[in-house]
Amino acid sequence: MPASERPTQLHFQNCNDLNIIGITSFNSPRNHIEIKECKRVKITKIKLVAPDDSPNTDGIDISESSDVDIYDTVVGTGDDCVAINNGSMNINITRMNCGPGHGISVGSLGRDGEESMVENIQVTDCTFVRTENGARIKTWPCLK
Template identity: 65%
Template sequence: MDGSGQINGQGSPWWRQAGNSDYINATNTNCNRPTALHFYNCNGLQLSGLNHLNSPRNHISISGCNGVTISNLHISAPQDSPNTDGIDISFSSHVNIHDCVIGTGDDCVALDNGSSIINITGVACGPGHGISVGSLGENGSHETVEEVLVQGCSFNGTENGARIKTWPGGSGYARHITFENITLIDVQNPIIIDQHYCNGEDHCRNDQGSAIKVSDVTYRLVQGSSASKKAIDLDCSKRVACTNIVMDQINITSAVPGAQIFASCNNAYGTSSSTTPNVPCLSKSPYIDSNLVAVNVTN
């Protein structure tokens, strides 16, 4: 599918009725908010050149596909439009996404269960919730994501930057994931691993009997500004700690001149080098679970 045409999902009436729910009730009949484009069980899929606006829910979903190239797309929806992910990937492998501009009310790109060998290059994200691995493990499910490279991407005014999110109580893994050559502009959570993701459901925030195993995650050559004091947040499960987390050549400063920023870790283990803010809480020792470090940043 190649062309310069426009797909307008006319999502506004759906957003108003649904709020944050996937469902609306019209004349007492429950209706799903639709995904505008859903590609299922495709081999050698190529998608380029489209301008895609205002989907009622996800703009593009790729499921059960192999050998996918997505390039030069413009995807946009208002910042407050609910669940309007740009591109969602699941049960798919050998997916290349490059040179896209995505600004929506949710994840610019989301890598869900069964995603493997994914290369995301040159994506400009904002507004939105960043480029996310997950969410994984909802309702105790076994889910996996592996072999992901996100490189040369930028985040402007987003809620998150490089993000991994898993629900308590799930099982499986998210592993062999690299974020490198990343540019941040006024990002609320520049680097975040959230293993207590509950999508607003407070009752599930405590650690449960199992968790997704997060391991072999590298952040390299990440630079830019944080809109919050907590620039790096590695909040891992007490049940299954995050391991082999590598921070290398990170330079994040506050978007507010003179403000302090810090890194926070819980049950995260690995190494850091040439990193601002400093991340000594990322420890090799299994006996040191958390720490906070603040640095004073001046313009």
């Protein structure tokens, strides 16, 4: 089954004052947690795990959301520990153990020349073990 057809483990959309505390997720078929169009989110004391070679198994995927605090977490999924996408702002990631995987990623931004906006992202006091990157910004080349 192609990655785009596999389900996300937990999907939250249009939530305000969302708290995700103390869960563990193993071997999600796709993203472990997806946060979309949410405000004031707290994610803490969670553990997300998948094999090193798992395709498209982001730990936490955030889009079009604001005021998201992620802290005291363990994420090792083989893909992005956290993926921060278009329309997201005021994202704070603190004391995360990240890896193995790609690290913490902003983007991919600007696909097919689209304008993308991501603002005020903070990554503080995080540990990266066996990751391809630490924190990074992924963009598409400008096509003219």
